[in-house]
Amino acid sequence: MRIPAPRRRRLRSATASARAARWIPLAVLFPAFFALPAAPASAQGERPGIVLGLVYDSTTSVPLAGARVAVVGTTVMGESNDVGQFRLEGVPPGEYQVIFFHPRLAALGISIPPGQVRVTAGAVSEVYLAVPSRETILSAWCSAEPGTGDTSIGGIVTDALTGVPLPRARVTVVGNRTGVLQRRRMIVEVRTEDSGEFRVCKLDSAEELTIAVSFGRDQALPVDVRRAGPNVLDIEITISEPVTITGVVVDHGSGDPLPDARVDLVGSSFSQLTDSVGRFGFAGVPPGRQIIETSLLGFAPRLDSLTVFSNEALGLEIALSTEAIVLDPIVVSGRSNRRTGLTTPGSRFSGLTAAQVDSIAPRVFDFASLARAARVPGVTITEKMLANAFGGAQLGVCIEMQRSRAGANPNTCNMVEVRLNDGPVPDPAFFLLELNHRDIKEFQFLTPLEAGLTYGQRGANGVLLIYTR
Template identity: 25%
Template sequence: MRLPPDSRHLVASLVLALSLSSAVAAQQPPRRQPPRPVPAKPDTTRRADSVASAPKEPAPMPKAPAAILFGTVFDSVHMAPLSGANVMVEGTTRLAVTTDKGVFRVDSIPPGTYKVRVDHVMLDSLGMAMVTNEIELKDGTVESVSLTIPSSTTLVALSCPAARRALGPSAIIGRLLDADTEEPVKGGRVSVVWEEMSLNAGLRKVARRRDALAGEDGVYRICGLPNQFEGTLQADHKGITTSEVRVKFEGDALIVQGLKIGNANTVAVSSGDSAKARMKETAVGKSYSAATLSKGAAKLTGRVVNAAGAPIVGARVDVLGTAGMTLTGEGGVFRIDSLPSGTQSVVVRQIGLAPIEQSVELSTRQVADVTLTMSRAATVLATVKVEATADAGLDKVGYNQRKKSGFGHYLAGDDIAKRAPNLLTDVFRTIPGLRVVPSGNDYVVESSRNALGGCVRYFVDGAVWEAVFPGDVDRLVPPWEIGAIEVYNGSSTPSQFQMAGSTSCAAIVIWTKTRLNAPPGRDRNRRQ
């Protein structure tokens, strides 16, 4: 066999190396060698395999077939996108939550034919389920759908019988739940009360009422309502009530309002005529008498701020229908304990600012925390120079000077005490030019010299005061805190208590003892 020159050279070198090794070994004496370990028999099969081929990467898993569902949910009742709704593909675990714009996207849906379900608290309150017809989803496709809650008119037509709709085109629909268990309250009575002008009563306001019972699912439907009115909504079950929640129809066909109510384990109704309960009655009105004050184990915390977010210190916070009341402290914070569970109404008042009312849901399961914003200032009057109105005393606020003019009716000190008023409206019952008339469970003050009667303006310590709802005057100032009262009718009203376009209205000016007794130079109307 012939070899290449290099190969032959390699063989020759190898032979030479072996010969030299043998010669050297022959010249050295023999040495005792340690026993040589016997190597394990190699795994020739594994070695051959490892040499024969490199490791293979695992084969990619086959891609699972999937579809995507994209779309929007629109709320035709409020004419806005429905945010925070759960959109679920029935028969799968796939779901999504709608954004603030009502948009949702559900991906990784196995191909097939499905129904899509939408869940939202408003739908629960309506007692309705929103489920689509079957939609076919194919592998690799993106299906788009637009889901819409029916309009208010449609929902009223579906929910209210024709006989009730004949009484009025509007309705209030909602769900009554136990505040502490979240279970439906079957048999709870929900009522709405409002006032309307009646020709049969001689063009007077008369009280109207509609009510309904909650069904097995807690849903109630109050039908046959007018589409223009302002009233209050309240639930009652086994002697326990929610607070009155304000409702206002301005041409609407439907208002959706869920309510929560406490139970006998979490709410106690006070029957005692304690001093504290009596003070509360006088402060917030006759409808919240000592016999109907409720208490419980729920807690409310919060903060009162102005439109800029700055804290308001010294604002009065009332939970209506309870003995709960406090003033905001540093930072505008407040805390009220021993409150009944359920839907309650919180009213905040501060001189110089318009009062606000807000519903809160209270429960023994957790402390409710709210931020209350007083964003609207009371009506600002035109600047009028009045000497020393910021100082204490009747002289300093101009009361005595105006009394000498004889243009109004004036009460101070003993004049008020002699009337022994339980409510603020009791003071006005014998004042010429005013009349006190019932308004549901409350009273309102009307001008007997104005054709419509309701044109009465209030001023507290020189600042305009506005009622939250009719009858709120008895929640204005407790009688024992009043230092003086001035009443004017129409054109006799001093310029500092007149408002543009209201020159024919009566003006009731109230001075508190706190204001009259203020140290000289301190203006208590400037509290923030």
């Protein structure tokens, strides 16, 4: 089972001196581990409890494996597994703070506030631990910078061909038009580090902000900054010329062309059905390594890898072999006119199956659009500014169900419980914004009534189950 691929890279400081000082703003926001209070002593004879949890890296949108997790005030320690989950046994009853250590924290230059957990005798308790998102880290870094502006920008500049970071790239931020010629006023200009990373802080959102990036004689398209707050913008510069790929799909046995075969460039928006003589073609493909996926009902699908160079025209012949198809059994659902009892989990499917995701995913750009395509009654999906764990406002995906919204404040989000591969997800609204929708195999919504039978109070607002490939 594949964990969602990260969509962004981590952000570092803009100067060597800042790298040494970047612990300062986060030290103000996050309490030091050594200052944590000791845990209360448990009553004599009470059975210990179990703490289950998940460590998640919000900067890369993947669970964090190999994190050392400790319950403060006890000798109980453990380590997160390959999917970020951990299990701590023998914890005396009481209220505790849970901390974790990982080299990723040192690489980012941050410390993390502890998680809170109440352990009950003989029971299982859950706690979620997470590395903050890149937006939160950027906001913390910029909090120590001079100025009064409310907007910060940071990111990484890479080569679109190889994905290699570009050092010393020029990053320019311009504002309102001024003067007789109405030229954009330059606000600030910086250079990327050796890692390709940059940041500019405390800009005024009242101005019309645009960021332009150049590397040598090559330039990226300007990007408008449309909202206040921290903005993480990863920018690619296309240094090479695009490529044209054409080809024909044929039957391996007979050599006859195969019409209506689907040809996809994996990880891109290039997708096409072959014409009546089996031909297909893609123009404007970025040079570099490409993965071509070809499929047709009744034939075994195939994946091919090729490397194309700048300004090259490439012709392919793809042969498909026949394949025996095993069909799923038919499932018949009936409904009685008589009144029935409560709906139980598994009695219906509200979401998208693997086949439906495969059909829809190439036509959408994020998880929110994919979830809307499911058209689940009673589910509303919006993108709006939400409060993060440190009191700031951050863009997130809010998913709510009608049954749980009575009397709700319109400025808050009664977020459904999100479970990834049956594990809990911390900060689900921000996780869904970063989730790569092409990594999703299928997903399902459970109403509060259905979810309550399995997840108890955690399912009071409904549950979203996501399974990856």
